[in-house]
Amino acid sequence: MHSTRLNDPFSIALQAQPASLLPIGLPGLIDFRYYIASIVSIFLALTVGIVLGISLLQGPALTTTQDLTAQLATTKEELRTRNKALERLQAENDAFIASIAPERVAEVLAGERVLVVEAPGANPAESQAIQKALIQAGAVYAGRAALANAYVDRQHLDELDKLVNKLMPDDLSINPAASTYEKSAMLLGSTLMTSDSAQAGTRNEDTLTVLDEFERAGLLSIDGEPGKRATIAVMIAPEDPFEGEGAEARASALVSLAAGMDAVSRGTVLAGGDTSTLPGGLIAALRAKDETVKHVTTIDTADTPLGYITVVYALREQLNGRAGQYGTGTGASSFPLATTYATASPSR
Structure with a gap:
């Protein structure tokens, strides 16, 4: 049996390979580790991009938002003031018209x-x-x-x-x-x-x-x-x-x-x-x-x-x-x- 194993083509081929080229583990295990490393790299890149984007844009975006909010608040207050003035004017007009109505419609x-x-x-x-x-x-x-x-x-x-x-x-x-x-x-x-x-x-x-x-x-x-x-x-x-x-x-x-x-x-x-x-x-x-x-x-x-x-x-x-x-x-x-x-x- 020993002579048969030495004459087996597959065994002869293995013996002919350098030790550094022989597989350490199973091929499936190598593929899985490669996928894990790729996914981790992708998420790491996204995280770094988001952090850098926030860091670069936080100043201008925050300033723009604050300016817009202040402008809207000012506009709202101006409109509220105008509306109150118009309401007072309308009330005065209504009161005046009501006061002259009897004379205006008489007979x-x-x-x-x-x-x-x-x-x-x-x-x-x-x-x-x-x-x-x-x-x-x-x-x-x-x-x-x-x-x-x-x-x-x-x-x-x-x-x-x-x-x-x-x-x-x-x-x-x-x-x-x-x-x-x-x-x-x-x-x-x-x-x-x-x-x-x-x-x-x-x-x-x-x-x-x-x-x-x-x-x-x-x-x-x-x-x-x-x-x-x-x-x-x-x-x-x-x-x-x-x-x-x-x-x-x-x-x-x-x-x-x-x-x-x-x-x-x-x-x-x-x-x-x-x-x-x-x-x-x-x-x-x-x-x-x-x-x-x-x-x-x-x-x-x-x-x-x-x-x-x-x-x-x-x-x-x-x-x-x-x-x-x-x-x-x-x-x-x-x-x-x-x-x-x-x-x-x-x-x-």
Whole structure:
């Protein structure tokens, strides 16, 4: 066997190699150590690069950040100061306008009977301020009709339709293709409004029970004597725009009511704040109706003292047979207070 091992080619080849070239360990162990050394070298290089980068850039970057922060703080303080000054100026302007309002609107609506209609979500404080301005203008305050959320809720549409069909007088001419809200607008309009000054302050016998039935159904509430018909009306828009599914339909229902009241009266004004001109807002919805804007006036600054005066003059303009869109929102123009109350009131 000894002679066989010496004659084995593999053994002879090993014996022929120098001792320095013989492997010390397994080849796999050599590869693993090489990979470990490579990975350590890579991370070491990254660490050194990050440390050097931070060291080199820390000074300029920190200085730039500090300068920017100081500049922003200064700008913020300047804007806060300007904002406070503008708020004081606005408060002074509002106080001055409120002080001259009684004189400015005196007798502008003398002899006219006016109704206030609050849409669901209307601001009561805004409604009361406009009511005060109307009385200062010499108008007779007929009362207030506040619509409930149920009136514009699609879930109550069938109930409203049945109620309208039940209460609709036979002699009230209605387009057969009219929607439920359009029919309701004509019914409520005939109950609350009249274009005949001789009928102002009297009840419509044909629609005598309409308000009672609508109240009983939870669709509106009344204050004063709105059943004794008025010649002009102010609808107070919701403070917040309608949102979500059915928002457009709810706004459209109120636009129909404003248009219906205007059609059977001597004039209707839709008043609200600037939020009512946003998407989903009632004023925005009405201004999008090309035909309605020819007849119904809108004011989107009616939550300010100047807006209260504008409402009065807008009603005067309605009595003179004209309509306009006033305020600061989309589709509005400035209001010519000095020229509106110039002519007598023609019959609409």
